[in-house]
Structure formats: structure tokens, C-alpha cells
Amino acid sequence: MHEATKIIRSTLTRAEAGEPLHAGPVFAAPYHVPGDPTASPYTYARSHNPTWTHLEKAIAQMESGEGYRASALVFASGMAACTAIFGAVLRPGDAVVLPSNAYFAARVLAQEYFAQMGVEVRLAPTAGDAQAAQLAGAKLLWIETPSNPTMDVCDIAALSEAAHRAGALVAVDNTTPTPMGQRPLELGADFSVASDTKAMTGHSDILVGHVAVRDLELKQKIDQWRTLTGGVLGPMEAWLALRSIATLPLRLERACANAQRIAEFLARRAEVEQVMYPGLQTHPGHEVAKRQMRYFGPVLSFVLRDKVAAETFMAKSKLLVDATSFGGITSSAERRARWGGDKIADGFIRLSAGCEMIDDLLEDIGQALDATR
Numbered sequence: 001m002h003e004a005t006k007i008i009r010s011t012l013t014r015a016e017a018g019e020p021l022h023a024g025p026v027f028a029a030p031y032h033v034p035g036d037p038t039a040s041p042y043t044y045a046r047s048h049n050p051t052w053t054h055l056e057k058a059i060a061q062m063e064s065g066e067g068y069r070a071s072a073l074v075f076a077s078g079m080a081a082c083t084a085i086f087g088a089v090l091r092p093g094d095a096v097v098l099p100s101n102a103y104f105a106a107r108v109l110a111q112e113y114f115a116q117m118g119v120e121v122r123l124a125p126t127a128g129d130a131q132a133a134q135l136a137g138a139k140l141l142w143i144e145t146p147s148n149p150t151m152d153v154c155d156i157a158a159l160s161e162a163a164h165r166a167g168a169l170v171a172v173d174n175t176t177p178t179p180m181g182q183r184p185l186e187l188g189a190d191f192s193v194a195s196d197t198k199a200m201t202g203h204s205d206i207l208v209g210h211v212a213v214r215d216l217e218l219k220q221k222i223d224q225w226r227t228l229t230g231g232v233l234g235p236m237e238a239w240l241a242l243r244s245i246a247t248l249p250l251r252l253e254r255a256c257a258n259a260q261r262i263a264e265f266l267a268r269r270a271e272v273e274q275v276m277y278p279g280l281q282t283h284p285g286h287e288v289a290k291r292q293m294r295y296f297g298p299v300l301s302f303v304l305r306d307k308v309a310a311e312t313f314m315a316k317s318k319l320l321v322d323a324t325s326f327g328g329i330t331s332s333a334e335r336r337a338r339w340g341g342d343k344i345a346d347g348f349i350r351l352s353a354g355c356e357m358i359d360d361l362l363e364d365i366g367q368a369l370d371a372t373r
């Protein structure tokens with residue numbers, strides 16, 4: 001079966017007479033547990049829930065590849081999933097190698113909390129696989145490719161090999177492409193982690209995250225972290241996520257095709273100083289991206305002359321929702337430097353292509369660019 005078919009089928013219940021096609025959310029705190037608790041599949045909802053199980057099976061199928069079956073664990077947000085890896089793996093005296101241009105909250109978490117608990121935090125850029133030079137004696141290599149928001153690309157397979165040679169585990173933040181666009185575990189990583197708040201669920205209405213692994217011992221460690229820390233995903237969100245995942249193949253294909261067309265359009269415009277999208281042949285990471293990605297993702301970034309030009313662009317666009325986050329069915333964009341925290345130009349815009357008709361998007365973006373002259 002093709003992957004799109006498998007993803008759509010993974011949200012169905014078993015075909016039993018009278019059963020609904022899609023199970024509803026299971027709202028429970030404790031479950032009936034007569035006698036020996038190990039005989040019961042569910043005991044208490046901080047540890048497990050049938051709606052999670054269904055979602056986790058659907059995600060695990062997407063994360064599985066040639067020669068291995070992945071397991072997935074869902075979390076209340078992408079950051080809860082990232083924190084679970086840091087917390088389960090890093091101890092005082094360990095070193096973690098992070099991208100200097102990683103998603104800012106992951107960087108702040110490492111630098112302001114884990115560093116103060118005795119973890120050495122080493123930073124190096126994503127581009128050019130520069131993190132490889134920092135691996136000696138490290139416990140964890142954290143990769144983000146394409147990176148948010150600068151869309152830099154690194155070679156997951158090459159870096160995983162180098163990290164394993166140095167004795168480090170490898171985690172890839174796979175938020176922008178989703179496992180349909182890129183499968184880090186198949187490329188050699190130990191953890192694939194994502195904010196499923198973004199393209200994976202795609203409707204801009206829930207926070208969800210997941211961690212996927214091949215190794216059952218690592219799964220057990222992450223699972224224990226989740227149960228002990230307890231900020232878990234609600235059943236309603238799990239159910240909405242499962243419902244949303246069924247349309248991922250349709251959404252991702254359209255959004256990525258739109259992103260490619262928008263990136264090509266922007267690259268031809270005089271008002272645009274730089275376009276960053278791994279699907280462009282001119283992107284320095286294009287050849288690596290082509291090898292390791294099946295879709296280049298819905299997100300791209302570009303730079304306008306200055307802050308005023310970027311603000312004018314955002315004000316004049318009628319179709320780009322001015323909002324943070326990305327991966328939704330509605331195209332959105334923002335002048336990213338308004339938040340601070342990333343080393344980017346004042347005129348830097350991150351754009352997330354949605355599923356609208358491309359001609360409408362290009363016409364809107366064109367007129368908004370005209371207004372910046």
C-alpha cells in the first residue's frame with residue numbers, strides 16, 4: 001500500500017459490526033482494575049489512554065521504515081516532547097550538542113535550565129554539518145533540519161553516524177517536514193521528535209507533540225518521564241489529532257507544492273533580498289535535502305529590505321494570516337524578528353504555505369510586495 005493510503009486507514013477502528021468507523025475520545029482518569037493491575041491494559045490515565053494508543057499507532061506507522069518498526073509516545077505539546085528527551089537522557093556532567101539556530105525554546109531550555117544543572121551545552125550551526133566538530137565526549141546530538149526559522153539543512157545520516165562513533169545519541173526535531181516528509185529514524189537517528197501542533201495536525205487548534213524511537217529501552221525511559229512529570233495530552237486533543245492526521249497526505253502534498261511555487265515566485269522578485277527554502281536548487285542544502293526528504297515542507301523564509309518593508313508586506317497581504325506557528329491549512333506569515341531571540345534581519349519573514357489555490361496566493365503576495373517599493 002502507498003503511504004497516503006496507510007495513513008488514512010490508520011485512523012479507522014477494526015471493522016466490527018455496529019462499531020463506528022472512528023472511535024470517540026475515551027474520557028477517563030482511573031480505569032476498572034480488578035485484582036492484578038498488570039493484567040489490565042489501562043489503569044490510570046497519566047500512564048496511558050486508549051485514544052493515545054490509537055494515535056501512537058498511527059504515528060508509529062509513519063515513523064517506521066526499512067527494516068524496523070518504530071514506537072511513538074504522544075505529549076501535551078512539542079516542547080513537552082523535547083523536554084522528555086533532555087530529561088530522560090541528560091545528567092550533570094553530560095554534554096549536549098545543539099544547533100545554534102535551533103528553535104529558540106529548545107535552546108533556552110538547554111541553556112537556562114539544563115546548563116545550570118551541570119549539563120554542558122555546545123552550540124554549532126546547522127548548515128555545513130558544523131555540529132560534527134563538537135561531538136567528542138557528548139551524550140546527545142540534537143539536530144533540527146530544516147531549521148526553524150532559517151531553513152538550514154544538515155545531513156542526518158552523516159551526522160548520526162559521526163555521533164554514534166563518538167558514543168552520542170541522536171535526536172532530530174522533525175517538526176517542519178513531519179514524518180511523511182522526512183523519516184529521521186530511517187536515516188539513523190535514535191529519536192524523532194516533533195511539534196505535531198504544526199503540519200502534522202494542521203488545523204491550528206491544538207497543541208500536541210510526539211517522540212518516536214526504534215529502541216524499546218529508550219521508549220521505556222521516555223514513557224517513564226511522561227508518567228512521572230505528568231503534563232499529559234488530553235483525550236480530546238488526542239482524538240482531534242487522530243482525526244487531523246487522516247488528511248495529512250492531502251494537506252502536506254498541497255502545502256508543499258504551494259511552498260515551492262511561492263519560493264520560486266519570491267526568488268524572481270526584486271523586492272526580495274533572499275529566499276530560504278530547501279526545495280530551491282539555489283539553496284546550499286538542496287542536494288542533501290533531496291536525498292533525505294520526500295517533501296521539502298510547507299515553511300519558507302525570505303528577507304525584505306528592512307522592518308518597514310516587512311511590516312508593509314504583512315499589512316497589505318489579505319491572505320497571509322499574521323500569526324506565529326506554521327503548518328496550518330491557512331497560509332500564514334510573520335515578521336519573525338518581532339519576537340527577538342533569533343539572529344535574523346529586521347526584514348526577515350517566515351511564511352507557512354497553506355492549502356489555498358496557488359494562483360490566489362501568488363496574486364496576493366505579488367500585490368503585497370508591490371506595496372513595499
Ligand SMILES: Cc1ncc(COP(=O)(O)O)c(C=O)c1O
Pocket residue numbers: 077078079080082103105144148173175176194195196197207208209325
Ligand atoms: C521546530 C519546533 N520544535 C518544537 C516546537 C515546540 O512545539 P509546541 O509549540 O507544540 O510546544 C516548535 C514550535 O514552534 C517548533 O517550531
